[in-house]
Amino acid sequence: MKHIISLKNSLEFGNVYKRGKSCANKYLVMYITDNDLGINRIGISVSKKVGNSVVRHRVTRLIREAYRLHQDEFLRGKDIVVVARVNSKGHDYWDIESALLHLAKLHHIVDSSGHNKQ
Numbered sequence: 001m002k003h004i005i006s007l008k009n010s011l012e013f014g015n016v017y018k019r020g021k022s023c024a025n026k027y028l029v030m031y032i033t034d035n036d037l038g039i040n041r042i043g044i045s046v047s048k049k050v051g052n053s054v055v056r057h058r059v060t061r062l063i064r065e066a067y068r069l070h071q072d073e074f075l076r077g078k079d080i081v082v083v084a085r086v087n088s089k090g091h092d093y094w095d096i097e098s099a100l101l102h103l104a105k106l107h108h109i110v111d112s113s114g115h116n117k118q
């Protein structure tokens with residue numbers, strides 16, 4: 001299993017919110033900024049507005065799994081924050097995966113054919 005490196009504290013999240021570019025769709029909002037580490041770090045934020053802890057953790061797991069399965073297609077050296085919108089509640093993996101890849105294509109960090117553009 002591939003290891004995903006996460007953004008851990010509010011300072012790291014705040015840096016991405018402040019310096020990053022954002023795109024949104026019906027289910028997710030994605031903020032992206034460059035880091036000088038040569039690896040991607042991802043942070044996932046799910047508000048209490050989305051639902052109770054069971055619902056929030058399910059959405060978090062869906063986003064993390066969608067990223068894990070496609071992380072080789074993403075450009076390296078990015079800090080990524082994915083914020084779940086209220087509409088993401090109750091949707092299946094395929095909807096979340098599609099939304100994540102759509103936002104990655106809008107940010108030009110993955111190409112439309114799904115191959116890495118390093």
